[in-house]
Amino acid sequence: MSQLPARSEIPVEERWRLEDLFPDQKSWNDEYELTNGLIGRIAEYQGKLEDPEMLKKCFQQEDELSLHTERLYVYANMKLHENMADAVYQALADKAKKLSVKANEATSFITPEILSLSEEKLKQFISDLKLSDYKFTLQEMLREKPHVLSKGEEAILAQVGNIAQAPGTIFSMLNNADMKFPIIHNENGEEVELTHGRYIQFLESRNRDIRKNAFEAMYSTYSKQKNTIAATLSSNVTKNIFYAHVRKYPSALEMSLSSDNIPKEVYTNLIDTIHEYLPLLQRYMQLRKKLMKLDELHMYDLFAPLVDEFKMDIPYEQAKKTVKAGLKPLGDEYESILQEGFDNGWIDVYENQGKRSGAYSWGAYGTHPYVLLNHKDNLNSMFTLAHEMGHAIHSYYSDNAQKYRDAQYTIFLAEVASTTNEALLMDYLLKHSKDPKEKMYLLTYYLDQFRTTVFRQTMFAEFEKIIHEKAEQGEALTPQELSDIYYGLNVKYHGHEMVVDKDIEMEWARIPHFYTSFYVYKYATGFSAATSFAKQILEEGKPAVDRYIGFLKSGGSDYSINILKKAGVDMSTPQPIRQAMEIFKNLLDQLEELAG
Structure with a gap:
């Protein structure tokens, strides 16, 4: 079994270019110090948000703080994902997480203070031209206002959170730690413990007895815990x-x-x-x-x-060409952004020792998005490339068209762009399959x-x-x-x-x-x-x-x-x-x- 390459053995052109976010560690450290200073200053606005001018300045400061915190957090974690065993970036990611918690605590007064204002005052803010950049934020607060309780009641609810x-x-503890599944036989006749991860593999087996045994073993185990899980x-x-x-x-x-x-x-x-x-x-x-x-x-x-x-051997270079051809209906501009992503350090392509598993698209406002892959030369990996580039280009468009506060799309919308890419790619493959x-x-x-x-x-x-x-x-x-x-x-x-x-x-x-x-x-x-x-x-x-x-x-x-x-x-x-x-x-x- 061949060993995975070390990070340093992966060619530079097949790695993402995180230098576009921070050119070096010193620039990260400098921004960390700047952000720490911003956290200390946000409290100046507490108790003053009934004034539109002060509210605007508070929102601006909140956005600046949030953007810097996001950049620091994203970079530290993506560096860690290159090699999860790297102690330097484990420490950096932990440092960024603590900073993020500190920033959230520092800004936690803003929403309750605005919501304590009268409905009439909130409506005035919404129509105030000085606050036009924050109109949607204020409309959202007004919509939620009937469901927000008094300060004392909210404090009690916060304590109930745990x-x-x-x-x-x-x-989660019962399902992942305490529950033990029986031993069953795999396709080679070997005794193997049934686990969550192996269950789907067994269900995908061509051997029907293996599927049946795994299925019955799984649900008989859950049946023994049915009273506890039903109560939960x-x-x-x-x-x-x-x-x-x-x-x-x-x-x-x-x-x-x-x-x-x-x-x-x-x-x-x-x-x-x-x-x-x-x-x-x-x-x-x-x-x-x-x-x-x-x-x-x-x-x-x-x-x-x-x-x-059906063995579909699809090397990465071919996957890129096929994805590009499949997404051609989206027009020249979309195609040029896709090509830019392929050529300019957006994508971390191959698996290496210690690299985070799976795939995702991530990034910080103000820089291009990034995509982490663990590409294998197969159909699934080609669809993953199309899917993650759908997320990335969605972020690219929204970041370029919207101000920071309005750029982040909701989870309800998040899978639409990625799945549209998959649908277009599948249409292309079916039309061209002989x-x-x-x-x-x-x-x-x-x-x-x-x-x-x-x-x-x-x-x-x-x-x-x-x-x-x-x-x-x-x-x-x-x-x-x-x-x-x-x-x-x-x-x-x-x-x-x-x-x-x-x-x-x-x-x-x-x-x-x-x-x-x-x-x-x-x-x-x-x-x-x-x-x-x-x-x-x-x-x-x-x-x-x-x-x-x-x-x-x-x-x-x-x-x-x-x-x-x-x-x-x-x-x-x-x-x-x-x-x-x-x-x-x-x-x-x-x-x-x-x-x-």
Whole structure:
């Protein structure tokens, strides 16, 4: 087994250029001292924010402090990610983290002090031209004002915060540290301990006995802990209802959506519209059964490969060319920014000893974005390149078009640009694929993305909605009640044509996202919005591209739902989800035709 190269052995042109952020350690140290000084000065504004001139200066100082803190934090952590074992950058990242905490503490008086002002005063600020750069910030504060309590009550709620984290912390400890899974046999007949990481690998095995054994071992283990996990999840739901009640929201769901100002209809439309298209998912299940040559399709067959592995050897240079060709519909300007990213030190390409795993796009306002990859010469890595460059170019556009405060886009929007790139790349690959085996491989890859990102996440979102509504009506969330709801949803989604194994009723017990409540729907809405954008771009050309680039430039300058609407994707209606489902249908038609 060949050893990973040391960092120094990776060619310079295949490493990101962090010197664009800080040319050397001395410049980082100088900025650190400057930032420390700014932290000391922000307190001068405390108790003076009823005056518009002082408020403006306070906001300016807050922005300057936040920008410097972000730059220091991003650089220190990205240097650490080059080699996680490097003690120098471990210490630097820790120093930056402590500075960030100190900065947050120093500015924590600003929002409560503004919110203590009258509604009339806030409206005056919003219409004051001197404060025009901060209009959206002030509008947001005015919108949140009815849900902010008195200073004393807020102090009590802040102290409750640690208790409120308990359900998630307990679940994480139980799930990751205390729970032990049985020994099962791998494909070579060797005894191997089942773990979270190995579970999906086992489910992707071509050997059906291995899939079945892993599936049964996983859920029998959870079943033994069902009372504890049900109590933990129920406590998390109770916590959400407590906060919704105290902060005067109609429901826990509406409280959760309020942070992004998302109408409840976005959530309910997603579920209702996906229900209409469940026959398509069930058709895909039938096709899966046929392609796998099975008499019965079981739950443990859903992650197994559908077609023979088609070896797609894609070196990095080829991946860049293919991604560039796939994204050509986005126009010349987008293409030139993409090329700039490829050529000018944005991307850290290959794995080296100690390098952080995975992939991400990150950066600080005022410098170009960065992308960390661990590129392997395969299809997945090529899609990762397209995905992360989608994030990077979104940040590039928003940073160049918006002031610092309005540049950061919300999590609701974050996956749209990256997934639009993936959709365009997939369209290009399917159109240019000549080999039927390659085409089948690509179609199953994409159909499974739809299944796991849209259908499965919507089913999770529906489960969360049901259990919160039941608790809000005073019903107990017993282990059996949770299992019955979850099993019923699996039957509803997958249909009666496949065997919905009884063991699946325990899957709710192993989903960590249920402790970050009402989050998973964003995967499905983001994927649907991206699919809608890609469809419009491919069908309409320049008018759709112009709207889309407008979306990328908007950052966080307006509410997420408005930003998407202006660009031609109205998530308050079912249309984008319908468009995504029509594409799913088209892909399914193509695969059925190839399967014969």
